[in-house]
Amino acid sequence: MQLKAARILLTGASGGLGNALARELAEAGAALLLTGRDPGALSRIDLPTGCNYQMLQADLTHAGDIASTVTAARDFGVNILINNAGVAHFGLLSEQDWCDVERILNTNLAAPIRLTQALLPWLTQQPEAAVVNIGSAFGSIPFAGFTAYSAAKAGLRGFSQALRRELADSTVRVIHVAPRAIDTPINPPAVRALNHALGSATDAPQIVARRIAATLAADVDEIHIGFPERLFAWLNGTAPGLVDRGLRGKLATIRQHAGKA
Numbered sequence: 579m580q581l582k583a584a585r586i587l588l589t590g591a592s593g594g595l596g597n598a599l600a601r602e603l604a605e606a607g608a609a610l611l612l613t614g615r616d617p618g619a620l621s622r623i624d625l626p627t628g629c630n631y632q633m634l635q636a637d638l639t640h641a642g643d644i645a646s647t648v649t650a651a652r653d654f655g656v657n658i659l660i661n662n663a664g665v666a667h668f669g670l671l672s673e674q675d676w677c678d679v680e681r682i683l684n685t686n687l688a689a690p691i692r693l694t695q696a697l698l699p700w701l702t703q704q705p706e707a708a709v710v711n712i713g714s715a716f717g718s719i720p721f722a723g724f725t726a727y728s729a730a731k732a733g734l735r736g737f738s739q740a741l742r743r744e745l746a747d748s749t750v751r752v753i754h755v756a757p758r759a760i761d762t763p764i765n766p767p768a769v770r771a772l773n774h775a776l777g778s779a780t781d782a783p784q785i786v787a788r789r790i791a792a793t794l795a796a797d798v799d800e801i802h803i804g805f806p807e808r809l810f811a812w813l814n815g816t817a818p819g820l821v822d823r824g825l826r827g828k829l830a831t832i833r834q835h836a837g838k839a
């Protein structure tokens with residue numbers, strides 16, 4: 579896909595990965611429609627000079643904001659939707675408020691499905707189009723302390739694969755990206771401490787953004803970023819009992835850090 583001619587709707591553009599992605603795509607010549615909830619954070623997005631962009635404030639858990647985002651996307655002539663907005667909440671399920679669980683499911687799963695569905699009649703009319711869903715390694719390696727987030731990201735992975743199969747004879751590609759931990763504000767100190775204690779690697783958002791841009795330009799629709807996470811994702815699909823046993827040994831550490839979240 580030619581990024582130079584692309585017109586991209588990027589959700590969560592004001593976040594850590596979103597900002598890096600906006601910059602990477604703008605440098606490749608794409609025109610950008612950037613969304614987020616916080617107008618102050620949107621205005622601080624670091625973009626190369628002279629790039630073609632518009633900003634739109636939208637809370638994607640609100641139906642009215644989905645509708646206004648779709649109108650803006652059609653007016654902008656969008657041919658690529660990147661569902662990047664997301665939230666996480668580290669903690670044991672038994673200690674979480676339902677409103678946090680609901681917010682995670684709504685933001686990471688219901689909102690991207692709803693936005694995609696609303697934009698699809700427009701995207702299918704484009705000579706070349708794509709939907710890119712930013713999932714997580716936890717969507718394939720569901721993790722203790724991240725039950726709702728893992729469920730939402732596994733759901734997003736399933737949605738991506740089903741939609742890809744549904745649109746197989748259309749001009750719309752459906753790409754699913756599963757990064758491992760990234761150094762962004764979504765991870766509070768307790769998660770950073772947990773990753774450190776478990777020896778889990780963390781990528782810079784610029785590295786992940788570069789991989790996503792390269793995936794769009796290439797003919798690949800399913801990527802896991804990071805090794806050994808890619809291997810564990812495969813293992814979890816093949817022999818989940820082995821992963822259960824491996825993660826059981828980490829449970830005490832996860833509980834200890836969840837207590838400080």
Ligand SMILES: NC(=O)c1ccc[n+]([C@@H]2O[C@H](COP(=O)([O-])OP(=O)(O)OC[C@H]3O[C@@H](n4cnc5c(N)ncnc54)[C@H](OP(=O)(O)O)[C@@H]3O)[C@@H](O)[C@H]2O)c1
Pocket residue numbers: 589590591592593594595596613614615616617619636637638639661662663664665685712713714715756757758759760761762763764765
């Ligand atoms: N960082 C990681 O370790 C990691 C690993 C794997 C996957 N991911 C995924 O990468 C994506 C980007 O996350 P990030 O790391 O860049 O996190 P981040 O820095 O916290 O950014 C999250 C972005 O999502 C937006 N957002 C949250 N709730 C929203 C809502 N209801 N409506 C509209 N926008 C909303 C935020 O906008 P406002 O700031 O304006 O609220 C912000 O722009 C997410 O899907 C995340 O699950 C992250």
